[in-house]
Structure formats: structure tokens, C-alpha cells
Amino acid sequence: MEKNEYRKMYEIETSYWWFLGKRYLIDFLLKTYLSHDGRNRLLDVGCGTGLVLELMKSHGPAFGIELSGDAISFLRRRNLNLVVQSDASQALPFKNDVFSIITCLDVLEHLRNDIFLVEEMFRICKPGGFIIITAPAMNCLWSEHDEALHHKRRYTKKELLNRVVAVNCHVKKASYFNTSLFMPIFAIRKIKAIFKQKSVAQSDFFIPLPGWVNACLYFFYSKELTLLKSLTFPFGVSLLAILQKEGSV
Numbered sequence: 001m002e003k004n005e006y007r008k009m010y011e012i013e014t015s016y017w018w019f020l021g022k023r024y025l026i027d028f029l030l031k032t033y034l035s036h037d038g039r040n041r042l043l044d045v046g047c048g049t050g051l052v053l054e055l056m057k058s059h060g061p062a063f064g065i066e067l068s069g070d071a072i073s074f075l076r077r078r079n080l081n082l083v084v085q086s087d088a089s090q091a092l093p094f095k096n097d098v099f100s101i102i103t104c105l106d107v108l109e110h111l112r113n114d115i116f117l118v119e120e121m122f123r124i125c126k127p128g129g130f131i132i133i134t135a136p137a138m139n140c141l142w143s144e145h146d147e148a149l150h151h152k153r154r155y156t157k158k159e160l161l162n163r164v165v166a167v168n169c170h171v172k173k174a175s176y177f178n179t180s181l182f183m184p185i186f187a188i189r190k191i192k193a194i195f196k197q198k199s200v201a202q203s204d205f206f207i208p209l210p211g212w213v214n215a216c217l218y219f220f221y222s223k224e225l226t227l228l229k230s231l232t233f234p235f236g237v238s239l240l241a242i243l244q245k246e247g248s249v
Helices: 003-012 017-033 051-059 069-077 114-124 144-148 157-162 182-194 211-228
Strands: 042-045 062-066 083-085 099-105 125-136 169-177 238-245
Touching: 003 069, 017 051, 017 099, 017 125, 017 211, 017 238, 042 051, 042 114, 051 062, 051 099, 062 069, 069 083, 099 114, 114 125, 144 182, 157 169, 157 238, 169 211
Parallel strands: 042 062, 042 099, 062 083, 099 125
Antiparallel strands: 125 238, 169 238
8 A cells, every 4th residue: 555545544534434434334244143141352453544353452452463553653653553554465473273363354365465464364264264355356346545545356256255265264254345436436437547647546436525425425324334234246346255264162
């Protein structure tokens, strides 16, 4: 990710529709899949500037992995100190069978060997525990947004699930999401591609919006995420996979 993207993320992620939607979704999933015995231990792989990790702290000891020193400086501002500076493309610095829930939110697409990270997350996940993955979907949406964030790929649902066939898991849910805004985002990115000039690539998700536009986008996005709790969608801007490690705790 370009260095200035972390600053922009930190400044807007507590109010921007996309990040508010992510927090809404993860909050629901944590409440759904965490056990109630008080022994939960959580991990956010590629925790960025800490919006989700901050949420996870309310459910038990919450650890983070982040490579960027720039991102870690923002994590410290949020008093998120259980963070290991480590490369997610390498062996994860934890013992086997440690975590109840592991989140990996928009991380796999940054790695050349994404399958290795999937295998590592299952190694450190407790039997019966859950791994929550989100990733950008559909190559037709490739744009300077992906270039600014140093993505290697976007996924189809089949491609994402092919990454987990080597591990012993049960797929609890796999679905596209951010479907309602697919066509506007597709149109904007194609138009921008036509008029693209050679310059430093910038993400189109971190651009400040008028308050009423941001509120409208979050309204539609949150309503869709409510439906996602019980439905699956056939296409979308993003993908969600919820995987359970075989065995019992």
C-alpha cells in the first residue's frame, strides 16, 4: 500500500461508509461465532490502522499482525499494543491451535503465495475455531484502486475457495457482497480508466465525500449486509468466506 494511504485510512475510517460497513459486518460475525466461555483469543492478520482490531478487543485478548511501520504508528495512537510487526507472507509467529477467531480482511490479494497464509492461519487456529476472510472480487473491477493498494489479484468465489481445499475445514459461508453498488463502482472505474493520466495511483475508496452521500452509501450498504446474514449474492465488489477448522475445542 502506498504510504499516504495509511494516513488517509486512519483519518476517515471511523466515519467513511466502507469502513463503517466492515465494522458492522465483523461485529455481527464475532457475536455469532465466538464462544461464550470467556476463553476467546482473537487475531487480525494485516490489521492496518486498527479499526477492526479495536472492535475485537471487546471480545477478549486481541492480537494483530502488521508489516508496515507507518500503520503501526497509527495503531499505537489507538493504544493497540498487542501487535506483532511481521510479514504475513512468512510463517506466522504463533504456536499451533491458539486462536478462536482469525480475521484476514483484504489481505490475501497482497500476497504472491496466498495459499501459504491460508495454511498458516489454520495452523494457529484452534480446532472448531473460525477464520473470516474478505477479499476484492471480480477482475472486471481492476483499477488504479488495486494498484494503489498493491493488489496482486482480485478473486472469483471459486478461486477463493480453491485456496482452502488443502486445509481441513468446513465452509460455513461464501458469498459476494457490496452487490448493490457494483454497477456504479464498475461504471466509475471504467470511466476513470479511459481518462487515466500517468501519475501515482490512488484508491477511490478513500476519497472524502459530502456527508449526505456518505450517509446514503452507508444506508444501502448496511441494509445489504443485513441481508447477507441469511442470503448469498451471485456477484459483488467483495467476497466473504467464513471457514471453520475441523475438530472440537
